[in-house]
Amino acid sequence: MRFLDLRGTLSNLFRLGLGGLQLKSTGGKIRARNATDDADAPLVGSTIAASGDSLTLNEDAAGAGEDWTLTISRPSTGMSQALNFKMPANYGTAGFALTTDGAGNLSWASSAAATNLEATDTTDLAFNSTGTVAMFQLPADAVVRLVAIVIDTAFDGTPSLSIGVTGELSRYLGSTQVDLTAAAGTTFEVDPSAAAEATAQDLIATYSAGGATQGAARMLVSYVIPS
Known part of the structure; x- marks a missing residue:
């Protein structure tokens, strides 16, 4: 076993193992790729953090038909504290709404229980x-x-x-x-x-x-x- 002090690689691909997954630099992004470099590979960690303000789903969307990206963003103004939302433990009941206890704990509740809503x-x-x-x-x-x-x-x-x-x-x-x-x-x-x-x-x-x-x-x- 050898530990190498590498500054980088001249290739835009870095393979983990002889037939393993790869990390690839492309289009200004680092992508996890499969061994044949023809599809993205899963990336897992105990905490996934983003330094930017948005998370984008379906990043490689065609942008046509029914294939589009979905971006979830934090508000650009108005925040005065760090927020932590905890999702409900189940799918809830059809017709129920997602409500909060004011402390970030989300749960399903009948919309009929809302005040001042006819x-x-x-x-x-x-x-x-x-x-x-x-x-x-x-x-x-x-x-x-x-x-x-x-x-x-x-x-x-x-x-x-x-x-x-x-x-x-x-x-x-x-x-x-x-x-x-x-x-x-x-x-x-x-x-x-x-x-x-x-x-x-x-x-x-x-x-x-x-x-x-x-x-x-x-x-x-x-x-x-x-x-």
Whole structure:
């Protein structure tokens, strides 16, 4: 075994082992290359650090079609401390958003839990729906701003509908506030003015077909969690 004090090499390639990987100087960059110098090779280290302000993915992109680079950059102004973001431990749930605890720990959370952001849930109602139709879970501290019933196909018979929670079936919409036999395209809007609850609520629609053999509607509930 010999240790050599080398200043450099006249070649633009430096091979590690007889048939091993290579380090290559090309285009002002140092690249890790495979033994045949026809593809990049993986580069591994305990910490990968960049002195520049950006990291570029798909660096050798063609720049056409669907083959483009993706660059992640730090802000050029406004930073007042070093930042360390820790990613969540799983993929999360579809529709959830990436949130922070204010200390760099990221996690998945329902976007419905955001304050001062109005959200609208839609539940379909058909003439042959069951008596109790599960809608959605209203988050804790949420205020229902609007309940809208949109008639897509007029019902026949004498159907009735109310929206609320178990034990208070008309909390958000009473049966006298909507006529399901109205013409298609009719919308009934109600501001329930109900106080927010400190716990989450499972909203339900209570429906009576009244002999209906046709009809379809959408039940829209818009709510917000005030800050």
